[in-house]
Amino acid sequence: MSTPAPILDVSGLCKEFVLHNIDGRKVNGLDNVSFALDPGEHLVLAGSSGAGKSTLLRAVYRTYLPTSGRVNFVLDDGRTVDLAVIPDRELLALRGRQIGYVSQFLRVQPRRGVLDLVTRAGVSRGMDVPSARDAAATSLRRLNIGEHLWDVHVAVLSGGEKQRVNIAAGLISPPRLVLLDEPVSALDPENRESAIELIGELRAQGVAVLAVFHDLDAIARLADRVLLMRRGRVTADGPTGEVLPMLKKEEALL
Amino acid sequence: MNDPQRAVETAPAVLTVRGLGKAYGAVDDAVISRTGSDRGSARDPLSGSIIAAWDVSFDVAAGEALGIVGESGSGTSTVLRCIAGDVPATCGDVRMECHDGGTSNVLTADPSERRRMRVDKISVVYQDPAEGLSLGVTAGGNIADPLTAAGWRNFMAIRERARELLARTDVPLDRMDDIVRTFSGGMRQRVQIARALANNPSVILLDEPTTGLDASVAAGVLDLLRGLLEEMNMAAVVVSHDFSVIEMLTSRCIVMHHGRVVESTLTDQLLEDPHHPYSQRLVSAARA
Numbered sequence: 001m002s003t004p005a006p007i008l009d010v011s012g013l014c015k016e017f018v019l020h021n022i023d024g025r026k027v028n029g030l031d032n033v034s035f036a037l038d039p040g041e042h043l044v045l046a047g048s049s050g051a052g053k054s055t056l057l058r059a060v061y062r063t064y065l066p067t068s069g070r071v072n073f074v075l076d077d078g079r080t081v082d083l084a085v086i087p088d089r090e091l092l093a094l095r096g097r098q099i100g101y102v103s104q105f106l107r108v109q110p111r112r113g114v115l116d117l118v119t120r121a122g123v124s125r126g127m128d129v130p131s132a133r134d135a136a137a138t139s140l141r142r143l144n145i146g147e148h149l150w151d152v153h154v155a156v157l158s159g160g161e162k163q164r165v166n167i168a169a170g171l172i173s174p175p176r177l178v179l180l181d182e183p184v185s186a187l188d189p190e191n192r193e194s195a196i197e198l199i200g201e202l203r204a205q206g207v208a209v210l211a212v213f214h215d216l217d218a219i220a221r222l223a224d225r226v227l228l229m230r231r232g233r234v235t236a237d238g239p240t241g242e243v244l245p246m247l248k249k250e251e252a253l254l
Numbered sequence: 255m256n257d258p259q260r261a262v263e264t265a266p267a268v269l270t271v272r273g274l275g276k277a278y279g280a281v282d283d284a285v286i287s288r289t290g291s292d293r294g295s296a297r298d299p300l301s302g303s304i305i306a307a308w309d310v311s312f313d314v315a316a317g318e319a320l321g322i323v324g325e326s327g328s329g330t331s332t333v334l335r336c337i338a339g340d341v342p343a344t345c346g347d348v349r350m351e352c353h354d355g356g357t358s359n360v361l362t363a364d365p366s367e368r369r370r371m372r373v374d375k376i377s378v379v380y381q382d383p384a385e386g387l388s389l390g391v392t393a394g395g396n397i398a399d400p401l402t403a404a405g406w407r408n409f410m411a412i413r414e415r416a417r418e419l420l421a422r423t424d425v426p427l428d429r430m431d432d433i434v435r436t437f438s439g440g441m442r443q444r445v446q447i448a449r450a451l452a453n454n455p456s457v458i459l460l461d462e463p464t465t466g467l468d469a470s471v472a473a474g475v476l477d478l479l480r481g482l483l484e485e486m487n488m489a490a491v492v493v494s495h496d497f498s499v500i501e502m503l504t505s506r507c508i509v510m511h512h513g514r515v516v517e518s519t520l521t522d523q524l525l526e527d528p529h530h531p532y533s534q535r536l537v538s539a540a541r542a
Contacts, residue, residue, distance in 0.1 A: 017527070018529075019534070020530075020531035020534050020535075021531060021534055021535055021538065058526065058527075062520065062523060063520075063522045063523055063526045063527065064523070064526060064527045065519075065523055065527055065529070075261065075262070079261050080261075081261045081262060086261065086262060087264075088506050088518075088519065088520050089264045089313075089315070089318075089506070090261070090262035090264055091262075091520065092264075092505050092506070092520070093262050093263065093264045094262060111473075111477050
C-alpha cells in the first residue's frame with residue numbers, strides 16, 4: 001500500500017530561548033521533535049501545560065524562530081521548503097494562504113465589522129468578494145454569530161464571540177495546513193459543538209490540521225493521531241485509540 | 255523553473271536600502287568600530303563624531319509595510335530622513351522602482367530631482383504636522399500644493415481631489431477652507447496624511463505618525479493608516495517606538511540601537527521571540 005507524501009515533515013526540531021536580561025539564562029522549549037503530517041490528516045498535540053505544545057505550533061508558523069532542525073513543508077506546486085530557514089518575505093507569502101494559524105485570541109483587534117473581517121480572510125485566499133461573503137455568512141451562522149452582530153466591530157464583541165469570529169476567519173477557504181491553538185477552549189458547550197463540527201469537516205476538504213486541544217472529548221472526536229509531549233519532547237506518537245489511554249493515565253496521575 | 259533559492263514567489267521590492275549611513279563628524283573604520291550597540295553609544299569617545307545610523311539595509315515590496323523600531327536617538331528617524339532626502343546621507347545605496355526603474359542610486363541624484371520625487375513618488379508623514387504642512391494655509395490649500403507641483407492646473411479638479419482626500423481621511427469637509435492652525439492635533443495629522451496621498455506615491459515614510467496624540471485620537475489615525483496601507487499598493491516604512499503601532503501596521507521590522515540594526519525579523523516574531531538583548535529589553539518594557 002502506498003502512503004501519501006506528508007505535507008509537513010518536522011525533524012530534529014529544537015527551540016531554546018536565551019533570556020539575555022536574566023543572566024543569559026537558557027530555557028528549553030523543544031527538544032529534538034520529529035513527526036510527519038499527511039494531507040487531510042488531523043494530528044493533535046497533547047500533554048500537560050508547559051509540555052511545549054503551543055511552542056511547537058509557533059515554531060512551525062515561525063512566530064518562534066527554531067534553534068535547529070527542519071520544518072519541511074510541501075507547497076501547492078509540489079516543491080518543498082524548509083519553513084525554519086526561508087527568508088521572512090517568503091514565509092509571509094505562505095502565511096494565511098497556504099498555512100493558517102488560529103489562536104485562542106485575536107492578536108490585533110481591528111475596529112472592523114465581523115462579516116467584513118471574515119470576508120476579507122476569504123478574499124485574501126483567492127475567493128471573489130460575493131462568494132467570500134456568502135461563505136462568511138454561512139460559517140458565521142453555523143457558529144451562532146447572529147446577523148445583528150455582522151456589522152459590529154470585532155473589538156467590542158465578547159471573548160467567546162471573538163473566538164468564533166476568529167475560527168470563521170481562519171477556516172474560510174482554508175489553507176492546506178491549519179494550525180489550531182486551543183480554538184474552542186473559551187466556548188460554551190453548544191458553541192463548542194458547532195466549532196468542533198466545522199473543524200472536523202476540514203478532513204473531507206483534504207486540509208491537514210495540527211492542533212492543541214485540552215479536552216479529551218475534542219481530541220477523541222477530531223484527532224486521527226495524537227502526539228503526546230512532555231518537557232519539549234515527544235513521548236508518544238500514534239493513533240488516537242492508542243495514545244488517548246496513555247494521556248488519560250497521565251492526567252489521572254496529575 | 256526550479257530555483258531552490260526562490261521557492262516561494264514574493265512581490266518584487268520597490269524600495270531597496272543597502273549600507274545606508276549618516277555620520278556627523280569625521281568617520282573611518284576606527285570610528286565605526288568604537289561606536290554602535292556593542293559599544294553602548296553612537297558617539298565616538300575619541301573623535302566626538304556621532305554615527306547616527308550605519309550599515310542599514312532592508313527591502314520593501316509594494317503593498318508591504320516595514321517597521322523601524324528603537325528608542326528616540328537610536329537612528330530610526332535619521333534613516334527615514336536620509337531616504338526622504340531631508341538629510342544628506344554619508345553613504346549607502348537606495349534604489350526605488352519609481353526612480354529610473356531602480357537602476358540608479360537615489361542618494362546621488364541631484365537635489366532638484368530629489369525634490370521632484372517628493373512631489374509624486376515619495377511622501378513623508380511626520381510626527382509633527384507642522385513639518386509636513388503649512389499651518390497658516392487652509393486644509394484645501396495644503397493639498398492643492400503638491401497637486402499643482404505635479405502639474406494640476408484646473409481649479410475645480412484640484413478642489414474635487416482635495417475634497418476626495420479629506421473625505422477619505424475623515425476630515426469634515428466644512429473645514430476644508432479653514433486654516434490648519436485652527437485644527438486639533440488629530441485632525442492636523444489627518445490633513446497631513448491626505449496631503450501625503452495627494453499624488454498616489456509609491457513609497458510612503460511614516461515617522462511616529464501617532465506619537466503625541468491622545469489615545470483615542472491615535473487609535474483613529476492608526477485605523478485610517480491601516481486601511482490606507484491595505485487598499486493602496488504603497489511600499490511603507492513606519493518608524494515608531496510604540497509596539498502597538500508596529501504590530502498594527504507592519505509584518506516585518508528592524509530594530510535599531512545606537513545607530514545600528516541589531517535585529518531584522520517578522521513583527522510577530524519580534525514580539526514573541528526577540529533575540530537581541532536590546533530587543534528583549536524593548537519588548538519586555540512594552541509588555542510591562
